[in-house]
Amino acid sequence: MDPFIELDRVEKVFDVRRKTGFLKRERRQVRAVDGISFTVAPGEMVGYIGPNGAGKSTTIKMLTGILTPSGGRLRVAGIDPSRERTRLAHRIGVVFGQRTTLWWDLPLIDSYKLMHRMYRIPDARYRENLDRCVELLELADLLDVPVRQLSLGQRMRGDIAAALLHDPEVLYLDEPTIGLDVMSKAKVRGFLRELNSERGTTVLLTTHDLQDIEQLCSRVMVIDHGRMMYDGPLTGLHEVGESERTLVVDLERELGPIEIPDARVVKVEGPRQWLAFPASGSAAPLVARIAAEYPLVDLSVREPDIEAVIAKMLHSLGDSPKSPPEQAEEAVS
Numbered sequence: 001m002d003p004f005i006e007l008d009r010v011e012k013v014f015d016v017r018r019k020t021g022f023l024k025r026e027r028r029q030v031r032a033v034d035g036i037s038f039t040v041a042p043g044e045m046v047g048y049i050g051p052n053g054a055g056k057s058t059t060i061k062m063l064t065g066i067l068t069p070s071g072g073r074l075r076v077a078g079i080d081p082s083r084e085r086t087r088l089a090h091r092i093g094v095v096f097g098q099r100t101t102l103w104w105d106l107p108l109i110d111s112y113k114l115m116h117r118m119y120r121i122p123d124a125r126y127r128e129n130l131d132r133c134v135e136l137l138e139l140a141d142l143l144d145v146p147v148r149q150l151s152l153g154q155r156m157r158g159d160i161a162a163a164l165l166h167d168p169e170v171l172y173l174d175e176p177t178i179g180l181d182v183m184s185k186a187k188v189r190g191f192l193r194e195l196n197s198e199r200g201t202t203v204l205l206t207t208h209d210l211q212d213i214e215q216l217c218s219r220v221m222v223i224d225h226g227r228m229m230y231d232g233p234l235t236g237l238h239e240v241g242e243s244e245r246t247l248v249v250d251l252e253r254e255l256g257p258i259e260i261p262d263a264r265v266v267k268v269e270g271p272r273q274w275l276a277f278p279a280s281g282s283a284a285p286l287v288a289r290i291a292a293e294y295p296l297v298d299l300s301v302r303e304p305d306i307e308a309v310i311a312k313m314l315h316s317l318g319d320s321p322k323s324p325p326e327q328a329e330e331a332v333s
């Protein structure tokens with residue numbers, strides 16, 4: 001099957017001018033994306049993560065055609081985004097968690113009506129997509145509410161619906177769960193999973209929330225300083241970085257540190273103990289063992305945060321990307 005998204009040694013260099021004195025300016029180049037190559041197959045759900053300033057948004061902007069690459073080759077659905085931005089717009093959907101594409105002062109439904117016209121969506125398809133989004137994203141009571149009065153979670157669901165009314169084949173999501181409470185996150189993730197499995201929509205997801213990746217993506221790409229550092233499953237990312245999850249165990253009473261294989265006690269506070277174990281492994285056998293050998297009252301698992309996982313991975317890799325050979329090649333300008 002042909003890839004839906006194709007990047008071959010793509011670069012983006014920004015020219016930045018800075019005032020350094022009266023009539024004096026310094027020119028500097030920022031290499032935001034530095035020779036990135038990857039492909040995404042139709043129907044894949046891929047996480048695209050990295051530290052602040054790594055080049056994630058710049059990549060997404062090139063994929064939508066907002067920015068033109070300085071070098072390399074980029075295609076989405078066989079289209080060169082920066083040359084045929086309007087044609088591509090009918091095939092992609094974009095959600096930026098920190099900004100809205102909805103009209104601030106208008107009721108939600110009016111934004112959808114405007115998009116119906118802008119994208120020239122056939123009436124029957126618009127109706128069907130709108131009904132589906134309203135039902136699955138629980139928007140019925142919000143349609144007549146002006147966007148500025150919606151909560152962050154409500155607005156996000158409204159934005160996701162807006163991005164899907166024209167049936168895009170690929171959805172770019174930039175921080176879709178940022179600032180949402182647990183329930184809203186679950187709703188958004190559930191909806192995205194269903195969209196992907198039922199409609200086969202390709203999803204490229206940028207996030208700082210590891211659980212977004214864990215629950216949605218079978219593959220994750222990590223970039224740093226505009227270069228691809230890792231491309232593979234999330235478990236592999238944990239292995240490279242040797243990241244750890246934490247079991248928080250409440251016992252009936254204060255006891256000495258719990259002793260079980262494959263986990264080590266990192267903190268004890270009265271009857272509560274914290275045990276670290278490899279994030280690439282399963283918590284189930286550890287839980288079973290503790291339950292069998294200790295007077296267990298309660299237990300929870302804490303995930304490492306994504307910044308910690310990425311930092312450990314980048315540290316363990318040094319400067320050498322863990323990726324297929326073509327991704328390790330130097331950028332060609």
Ligand SMILES: Nc1ncnc2c1ncn2[C@@H]1O[C@H](COP(=O)(O)OP(=O)(O)OP(=O)(O)O)[C@@H](O)[C@H]1O
Binds near residue numbers: 030052054056
């Ligand atoms: N329009 C621009 N002009 C100059 N430099 C830019 C421009 N846009 C981005 N950059 C620079 O390019 C680099 C990559 O920025 P980008 O926004 O792509 O990172 P990011 O991975 O999305 O970061 P974050 O997680 O903080 O959103 C940064 O050094 C940024 O300052």
